[in-house]
Amino acid sequence: MTPAKQKRRGPAAATVSLPALLDGLLPLAECDELERALLSRPPKAIRLRPAAASGQGSEALPPFPTEPVPWLSAGRFCPTTEQPGRFLVHAAGAYFVQDAGSMLALRLLDAQPGESVADLCASPGAKASAILETVGPGGGLLLANEPIRGRLPPLVYNLARVGFPRFAITAADPEQLEPAWAGRFGAVLVDAPCTGQALVGKGRQSVAAFTTRQIEHSAARQRRILTAAAQLVQPGGRLVYSTCTFAVEENEQVITDFLSRHDGWQEEPLADLQPWRSPLAPGGYRLYPHRDRCAGAYAVRLRRAGDAAAAPSHRRPGGVDPEPLVIGDEQVGLLRAGRLVRHDVRREDWPAEIAAVLPPAHGQASELAYRPGKHWMPSHALALRRDACWQPRQRLDLNDEQAQQFLQGLTLPAGPIGWTVATWRGHPLGWLRGNRDRANNGLPAAARLGFAAIG
Numbered sequence: 001m002t003p004a005k006q007k008r009r010g011p012a013a014a015t016v017s018l019p020a021l022l023d024g025l026l027p028l029a030e031c032d033e034l035e036r037a038l039l040s041r042p043p044k045a046i047r048l049r050p051a052a053a054s055g056q057g058s059e060a061l062p063p064f065p066t067e068p069v070p071w072l073s074a075g076r077f078c079p080t081t082e083q084p085g086r087f088l089v090h091a092a093g094a095y096f097v098q099d100a101g102s103m104l105a106l107r108l109l110d111a112q113p114g115e116s117v118a119d120l121c122a123s124p125g126a127k128a129s130a131i132l133e134t135v136g137p138g139g140g141l142l143l144a145n146e147p148i149r150g151r152l153p154p155l156v157y158n159l160a161r162v163g164f165p166r167f168a169i170t171a172a173d174p175e176q177l178e179p180a181w182a183g184r185f186g187a188v189l190v191d192a193p194c195t196g197q198a199l200v201g202k203g204r205q206s207v208a209a210f211t212t213r214q215i216e217h218s219a220a221r222q223r224r225i226l227t228a229a230a231q232l233v234q235p236g237g238r239l240v241y242s243t244c245t246f247a248v249e250e251n252e253q254v255i256t257d258f259l260s261r262h263d264g265w266q267e268e269p270l271a272d273l274q275p276w277r278s279p280l281a282p283g284g285y286r287l288y289p290h291r292d293r294c295a296g297a298y299a300v301r302l303r304r305a306g307d308a309a310a311a312p313s314h315r316r317p318g319g320v321d322p323e324p325l326v327i328g329d330e331q332v333g334l335l336r337a338g339r340l341v342r343h344d345v346r347r348e349d350w351p352a353e354i355a356a357v358l359p360p361a362h363g364q365a366s367e368l369a370y371r372p373g374k375h376w377m378p379s380h381a382l383a384l385r386r387d388a389c390w391q392p393r394q395r396l397d398l399n400d401e402q403a404q405q406f407l408q409g410l411t412l413p414a415g416p417i418g419w420t421v422a423t424w425r426g427h428p429l430g431w432l433r434g435n436r437d438r439a440n441n442g443l444p445a446a447a448r449l450g451f452a453a454i455g
Helices: 028-038 050-054 100-109 126-135 149-162 174-181 197-202 212-230 252-261 271-276 329-336 380-384 400-407
Strands: 045-048 075-077 095-097 116-119 141-145 167-170 185-191 233-243 265-267 284-287 297-304 338-340 390-392 395-398 418-424 427-434 438-441
Touching: 028 197, 045 100, 075 100, 095 126, 100 126, 100 185, 100 233, 100 271, 100 284, 100 297, 116 126, 126 141, 126 149, 126 185, 141 149, 141 174, 149 167, 149 380, 174 212, 185 212, 212 233, 212 252, 252 265, 252 297, 271 284, 380 427, 390 418, 395 400, 400 418, 400 427
Parallel strands: 116 141, 116 185, 141 167, 185 233, 395 418
Antiparallel strands: 045 075, 045 095, 233 297, 265 297, 284 297, 338 390, 418 427, 427 438
16 A cells, blocks of 8 residues: 555654565465455445344345355345435335445354354444344343544444344453453454554545554554453453454454463464465455455454353352343333333343443343433434344334335324334334324434435
């Protein structure tokens, strides 16, 4: 990457050329091809919900051609459509738009139903939502941590779209999580802050990503985060480290340094990822935009020695029995919206440091209601819930035209009186509040969409 092709940010700094950056990783003849690919936007890709990916259930499929992403069964390339996010099936949560490169870490993480999983750098939520899709219905828990508070809104929104409330969102430096969560997770994901060299083609990074100063700064931060993350993994558990950059100093060298300082850890290769294995590490894998139809990525899985049975549990002995949710008098209007049973997560299941910041009438950090003025309103996240604990009093299944109007934020003709969950082909979309004359639209502005097509 040459300085002439991107504007510099900040004072001049030494820039590392691609041949030097990738020495020992790629043949010299491929560097020009990689540079051209880096300056272009990668192909679009989506990740299907688990039921749709397995061909089971009634999950809607995308109404456009797709091709499989070889390293994740739920991944699909979108070779023909320009905007996969502008379809009703996307608004209904049947798939998430996600770069195929970021799916590599999900394959290595391999979250399982019923597991406790932590995503320590979770925003905007593409990986966190995939984890929640798996652990949420099966009794597991997700801790989605985003240290930068300004990045929390997209994380909250994307987790709400999944429809399962078994998660808590925190905004802490990973080092601050260790006292409450030490050894509590079967799997931890560190999608580490990095120079973002793979993001140049998306317009989200400049040539500054290729300077020695930025690379060294990122690597130091990554080593610190990885050390903190390791403290959260239970014996026998796994830790996945990933970046969207190419520098060896931020990838293989970070792992080599970690293993040299921490006994009882080792890289864990996966045989089916052999085509993408890094030549510099037995368990590290690399994707490149000119080869793999994505922005580019690095990921590795580390395994902690020990017996998982000896790890502390987040669950109360004997499990958790159903318990009615207590709603304060000022929120009594919500009782007319539906019935919520709180057997998914109790406050007592969380360590005290986390339970202290959870909503007092709820067992986890997914929002129930908000008050923009004098009156309480049911949250968008509540309308999107798909678990059996939540039963809205009324549902209204919209046809294609009505769903398109609803998702554009328009008012609909009169229907049921009061709070009603609008659905499309059984998928929850959001709230309507009906009166005798019309059904007012309760969709948040951030959730309103334009459409390429109905389907």
